[in-house]
Amino acid sequence: xxxxxxxxxxxxxxxxxxxxxxxxxxxxxxxxxxxxxxxxxxxxxxxxxxxxxxxxxxxxxxxxxxxxxxxxxxxxxxxxxxxxxxxxxxxxxxxxxxxxxxxxxxxxxxxxxxxxxxxxxxxxxxxxxxxxxxxxxxxxxxxxxxxxxxxxxxxxxxxxxxxxxxxxxxxxxxxxxxxxxxxxxxxxxxxxxxxxxxxxxxxxxxxxxxxxxxxxxxxxxxxxxxxxxxxxxxxxxxxxxxxxxxxxxxxxxxxxxxxxxxxxxxxxxxxxxxxxxxxxxxxxxxxxxxxxxxxxxxxxxxxxxxxxxxxxxxxxxxxxxxxxxxxxxxxxxxxxxxxxxxxxxxxxxxxxxxxxxxxxxxxxxxxxxxxxxxxxxxxxxxxxxxxxxxxxxxxxxxxxxxxxxxxxxxxxxxxxxxxxxxxxxxxxxxxxxxxxxxxxxxxxxxxxxxxxxxxxxxxxxxxxxxxxxxxxxxxxxxxxxx
Numbered sequence: 116x117x118x119x120x121x122x123x124x125x126x127x128x129x130x131x132x133x134x135x136x137x138x139x140x141x142x143x144x145x146x147x148x149x150x151x152x153x154x155x156x157x158x159x160x161x162x163x164x165x166x167x168x169x170x171x172x173x174x175x176x177x178x179x180x181x182x183x184x185x186x187x188x189x190x191x192x193x194x195x196x197x198x199x200x201x202x203x204x205x206x207x208x209x210x211x212x213x214x215x216x217x218x219x220x221x222x223x224x225x226x227x228x229x230x231x232x233x234x235x236x237x238x239x240x241x242x243x244x245x246x247x248x249x250x251x252x253x254x255x256x257x258x259x260x261x262x263x264x265x266x267x268x269x270x271x272x273x274x275x276x277x278x279x280x281x282x283x284x285x286x287x288x289x290x291x292x293x294x295x296x297x298x299x300x301x302x303x304x305x306x307x308x309x310x311x312x313x314x315x316x317x318x319x320x321x322x323x324x325x326x327x328x329x330x331x332x333x334x335x336x337x338x339x340x341x342x343x344x345x346x347x348x349x350x351x352x353x354x355x356x357x358x359x360x361x362x363x364x365x366x367x368x369x370x371x372x373x374x375x376x377x378x379x380x381x382x383x384x385x386x387x388x389x390x391x392x393x394x395x396x397x398x399x400x401x402x403x404x405x406x407x408x409x410x411x412x413x414x415x416x417x418x419x420x421x422x423x424x425x426x427x428x429x430x431x432x433x434x435x436x437x438x439x440x441x442x443x444x445x446x447x448x449x450x451x452x453x454x455x456x457x458x459x460x461x462x463x464x465x466x467x468x469x470x471x472x473x474x475x476x477x478x479x480x481x482x483x484x485x486x487x488x489x490x491x492x493x494x495x496x497x498x499x500x501x502x503x504x505x506x507x508x509x510x511x512x513x514x515x516x517x518x519x520x521x522x523x524x525x526x527x528x529x530x531x532x533x534x535x536x537x538x539x540x541x542x543x544x545x546x547x548x549x550x551x552x553x554x555x556x557x558x559x560x561x562x563x564x565x566x567x568x569x570x571x572x573x574x575x576x577x578x579x580x581x582x583x584x585x586x587x588x589x590x591x592x593x594x595x596x597x
Contacts, residue, residue, distance in 0.1 A: 134297035138210070138437040139217065143449045146434055147427070147457060153303030154294075155426025159419065160310050183268035183328045188261045189389045189479075190248070190273055194280050196385030197244055198237050198287030204378030205233030206291035207515045208370075210433040213296070213356065214440030225370075226356040230292055231363035232370050238281045245280030248273070272328035279336030286339040289346035295433050296354060305345045313338040376520025378547040380511075380527030387531020394535055395550070402547050406489055413493040416476055420465030421501050427457045428508035435516035439576070451513060458505040466498040489547075496555045503558035510565035517576055522568040529564050533557045 138150045208229050216223040248255055252274055261269040276283075286309075293302050313334050321331025350357050399406045431454040437445035469476065473491050507526065514523040534557040541549025541556075 133232050135213070136160055138213065138297040138434055139338055139441070141304050143446070143453045147431060147453055148588075150294075150297065150299045151427045151430030151454075151457070153299040154430035155423045157303045157305070158345055158422040159428060160307050173407065180268050181263070181326050181469055183265055183272045184331065186256075186261050186265065186269050187272045187276060187328075187332075189259060189582065190255075190276060191283075192385050194241070194244070195287050196382045197280070198242050198284035199239040199291075199381035199385070200376070200378035201233040201240070201284075202291030202421060203372065203381045203442075203515065204374035204376065205229050206295035206376050207432060207518070208373045209292060209295040209357070210516070211440030211518065213577065214437035214443070216356075217441050223332055223356050226359040227360075227363040228365045228367065229370050230357040231359055231361065233292060233374060234359050235284060235361060235364050236374075237284040241281030241284035244284075247275040247377045248277040248280070252277070257483030268328050272332050275332035275336065279332070282336055282340050286342045286346070289343060289350075292357060293349065293425050294430075295436075296357070297433055297437075298353075301349055305342050305349075308345065309338045309342045341432070351387070353571050354387035362419055373518055374518070377518065377523055380515075380520075380524040383524065384527035384530070387534075389535045393537075393556075394538060398538060398542050398550050399547075402550075406493075406547060407549075410490075410493055413490055413497050416469060416494060417497040417501055418470070420461060420498075420586070421460050421504075422460050424501065424505040425537045427454050427461070427506065428505060428512050431496070431509070431556060432512040432516050435513055439517045446576075451509075454509055458509055459502075461496075462502040462505055466502065469498060470495065492548075492550050496552050500555040500558040503555070503562040507558065507562040507565050510562075510569050513569065514572070517572075518570055520576075522572055525568065526561065526565050529561045530557055533560050545581035 129502050137146045141149070179520070209226050212226050216226075250254065252270060256266060256269050256273055259269065259273070281373065290302055293305075314333030316337055317331060320326045320334050324330060336342075347359060350359065399410055431450060431573075434450045435447060438450060473494055474487065476494075511523060511526040514520075514526060534553060537557050538550060538553035541553045543549070
């Protein structure tokens with residue numbers, strides 16, 4: 116390969132910074148690998164941690180402790196959603212502003228206000244959420260479904276978690292801000308390091324000090340505190356635009372509206388996911404332990420391809436937002452097309468492989484033939500739902516990246532709004548089969564809703580891209596004319 120051919124490429128990368136180069140000028144496939152693979156890897160490592168953590172608690176041979184972790188999961192989901200309101204909305208806006216700064220340098224000055232609002236907003240919201248939860252701890256634990264036997268352990272687990280809510284929300288928010296600059300590898304390093312620290316602290320707090328589920332919650336909180344320190348340090352040393360100093364905090368509508376316009380959808384989606392999980396578990400439980408066990412195994416098997424798909428749909432968001440802010444129509448469409456091919460390819464390859472070896476996979480988890488038969492059906496439904504969910508997630512990322520708050524919110528809440536009546540009617544009309552296939556039908560409908568909204572929104576997106584392209588052309592022509 117000629118060195119001469121590489122020189123412009125490397126020079127452009129140095130001028131922009133490596134991470135910015137991936138957003139602005141790198142070949143699309145390289146950009147997607149840089150942004151999406153670390154995202155998927157971190158998610159898979161997180162899933163493995165959840166299994167190991169459950170194993171630590173299970174080694175204590177106390178079902179009340181395992182129940183406490185399961186019952187506390189919705190609270191953790193809501194905490195992540197609080198961070199997502201500020202992080203996802205703020206991150207998408209920062210990526211758009213980074214792209215816009217290439218044609219209008221003054222836009223870069225707005226990024227400090229967005230970053231400070233996102234981080235300090237997540238901390239303030241976390242303090243309020245955690246404080247309110249501690250004041251209402253007993254009613255909250257009862258609402259989560261803890262019986263008298265699980266009440267003490269669940270209360271201990273949730274109480275420690277609520278103390279760390281500001282840290283957990285800030286960690287999730289900062290993750291999105293670092294990703295917004297294209298630094299996906301740094302996000303992966305932070306998350307994997309946090310997982311390793313979490314495991315080490317679990318060993319100390321649970322197996323050595325015997326603090327039970329309170330130790331599990333404490334190790335999670337301290338590990339996330341380390342993540343916050345890592346991300347803050349990285350942004351301070353490497354980011355030329357993001358500042359987390361409180362003096363940049365603002366309540367300007369120009370910041371609040373786009374951040375909350377995208378971020379509120381994350382909160383609503385998390386809320387609906389919790390409700391749908393509770394409804395699904397209760398309906399499946401009516402058919403005995405077999406379907407519940409099969410559903411748990413099917414979900415774990417389907418998690419690997421699902422996380423890979425989510426790595427693409429979430430990882431590509433900064434690239435889409437940057438290209439849109441820059442007004443680069445060709446790059447936006449290339450990124451969307453390549454990520455759609457990646458989602459389709461991953462879904463097809465893993466779905467075929469898992470479907471062909473479904474019985475062997477299930478046999479590794481369960482030996483009961485009745486559970487195996489139900490599990491194969493559930494796994495098939497999960498895989499079909501994953502395909503539809505992957506493309507729906509890509510459309511959602513496009514709406515978030517381009518600042519289309521209403522379509523983004525509709526996509527975020529439509530699954531919950533559609534799933535509950537579908538699963539209730541499916542149970543009523545078709546029994547267990549209706550419960551199993553309800554999610555698949557719902558995901559297919561959500562994808563169709565997203566497709567229709569995308570077709571309707573295309574003209575508005577094109578106008579935004581055209582405006583950005585026009586401004587870039589004017590900046591190029593003005594010096595030439597002078």
